[in-house]
Amino acid sequence: MLSDVMEDYLKAIYTLQMEQGPPVSTSDIAEYLGKTPPTVTSMVGKLEDRGLVDREKYKGVELTTEGETVALEVLRHHRLLEAYLTEHLDYSWSEVHDEADALEHHISEEFEKRVAAALGEPEVDPHGDPIPSADLTPPDSSGLSALSECGVGDRLVVARVSDRDPAELEYLSEAGVTPGTTIEVTDIAPFGMVTVRVGDDGREQSLPESVARTIRVRPPDEPSSEEVSPA
Amino acid sequence: MLSDVMEDYLKAIYTLQMEQGPPVSTSDIAEYLGKTPPTVTSMVGKLEDRGLVDREKYKGVELTTEGETVALEVLRHHRLLEAYLTEHLDYSWSEVHDEADALEHHISEEFEKRVAAALGEPEVDPHGDPIPSADLTPPDSSGLSALSECGVGDRLVVARVSDRDPAELEYLSEAGVTPGTTIEVTDIAPFGMVTVRVGDDGREQSLPESVARTIRVRPPDEPSSEEVSPA
DNA sequence: CTTTTACTTTAGACACATCTAATCCGTGGT
DNA sequence: ACCACGGATTAGATGTGTCTAAAGTAAAAG
Numbered sequence: 001m002l003s004d005v006m007e008d009y010l011k012a013i014y015t016l017q018m019e020q021g022p023p024v025s026t027s028d029i030a031e032y033l034g035k036t037p038p039t040v041t042s043m044v045g046k047l048e049d050r051g052l053v054d055r056e057k058y059k060g061v062e063l064t065t066e067g068e069t070v071a072l073e074v075l076r077h078h079r080l081l082e083a084y085l086t087e088h089l090d091y092s093w094s095e096v097h098d099e100a101d102a103l104e105h106h107i108s109e110e111f112e113k114r115v116a117a118a119l120g121e122p123e124v125d126p127h128g129d130p131i132p133s134a135d136l137t138p139p140d141s142s143g144l145s146a147l148s149e150c151g152v153g154d155r156l157v158v159a160r161v162s163d164r165d166p167a168e169l170e171y172l173s174e175a176g177v178t179p180g181t182t183i184e185v186t187d188i189a190p191f192g193m194v195t196v197r198v199g200d201d202g203r204e205q206s207l208p209e210s211v212a213r214t215i216r217v218r219p220p221d222e223p224s225s226e227e228v229s230p231a
Numbered sequence: 232m233l234s235d236v237m238e239d240y241l242k243a244i245y246t247l248q249m250e251q252g253p254p255v256s257t258s259d260i261a262e263y264l265g266k267t268p269p270t271v272t273s274m275v276g277k278l279e280d281r282g283l284v285d286r287e288k289y290k291g292v293e294l295t296t297e298g299e300t301v302a303l304e305v306l307r308h309h310r311l312l313e314a315y316l317t318e319h320l321d322y323s324w325s326e327v328h329d330e331a332d333a334l335e336h337h338i339s340e341e342f343e344k345r346v347a348a349a350l351g352e353p354e355v356d357p358h359g360d361p362i363p364s365a366d367l368t369p370p371d372s373s374g375l376s377a378l379s380e381c382g383v384g385d386r387l388v389v390a391r392v393s394d395r396d397p398a399e400l401e402y403l404s405e406a407g408v409t410p411g412t413t414i415e416v417t418d419i420a421p422f423g424m425v426t427v428r429v430g431d432d433g434r435e436q437s438l439p440e441s442v443a444r445t446i447r448v449r450p451p452d453e454p455s456s457e458e459v460s461p462a
Numbered sequence: 463c464t465t466t467t468a469c470t471t472t473a474g475a476c477a478c479a480t481c482t483a484a485t486c487c488g489t490g491g492t
Numbered sequence: 493a494c495c496a497c498g499g500a501t502t503a504g505a506t507g508t509g510t511c512t513a514a515a516g517t518a519a520a521a522g
Contacts, residue, residue: 003509036512043509058471099342106334107330107334111316114320234479257500258498258499267480269502269503272501273501274479288500
């Protein structure tokens, strides 16, 4: 049996691994979770004892296959909940994260199944994040790049936005920068501020580098993917 | 801030007070929650420090108004969840209790509001238990009696059944003994076994005293109440 | 090659919820 | 009245997750 807290650590390590690749440092985990580094050291030790992470002292940690499976399970819960709350309980895009965080550890396998069925076995959540499949094979996120890495003139489709900061989500929602929307980069300022033309109505919108870094984009058209359709 | 565990204690004390009236004994709480008596003594002390229960040592405890409000809030969550799971996620009558127990401590006020709205502000859950109103005034359960206290020949309407034992619920569901159903007591055996004719199809069903004690009934017809209608 | 600096880990403490073992009421039986 | 017995409480220990303060390590800067 794994505690809620352990699940949170595994989810955090997974997320950080996705963002920066392994190994993940103690202080990054601490900052991500709002804990102190000694707390993280202690917890990571317990996770190692259970075979959920590999660790090299003073270097960092990496999820084992088993640890990754747990993280994917939690992430599946989280993202199914986000999708369900948005679709069936009238939550807005920016409200769902905290609710899903609170509930993700406490739903049964049965609940997970029924929510997935009610949604029609979706493959992405409202933010565009991929929902791990029921068999918990790692989802493939290749083919995406960060908006902050793109150049002026690039035409792109928004694939994913971060769900961590409600204020940022609110802003992006207003701006029309949502998964499935086509955008074009019109300017990049020296300090990283990216300006984009959004969708068909030609609105221009500037985004600080810190935000652009959290937006994942893919090339437009090319009939390869499926799910997202501009509403 | 109150822990999940404290909420469970308050809910347990509330339930026991409803069943047997105050004060509630340490060992009854311990048995209800599956804890040992010293654990309960210790927890009850903390609840007293916070002004949630009144206690007389070696006698028992009773909820304060504040403690009762917390219990009602938790109960409202629990019963709204039971109703929602049954109505919108295809749960059966007997499956909902454990899921609701796990989730009741972790839903936000917002979630509570939206679930209540999605259900049309219901006043009873699927077992017939009254759902405390949003303002948390104590629900009125007068006018109900236990099936085990009734006499041969009585015609009654089932008002509530206990949601504690899934096997019992399964059995009652099979038997057609559900809230809103009209029944007639046809026999009472010396050791308390009650036999009833159920609904319109004249099936007879015998229920041990331990079960009959958990079924609450009210007199039939008399246009006074509203919500339950035999489906 | 040494020193500084940034980060990590160890040490020690605390709060919570739980247990077992031992002690302590209070009441019902004699 | 007394005493015994059942139930309640105290005492003391355990496990988890957290913190602050102190010590340790590794890598960059001089």
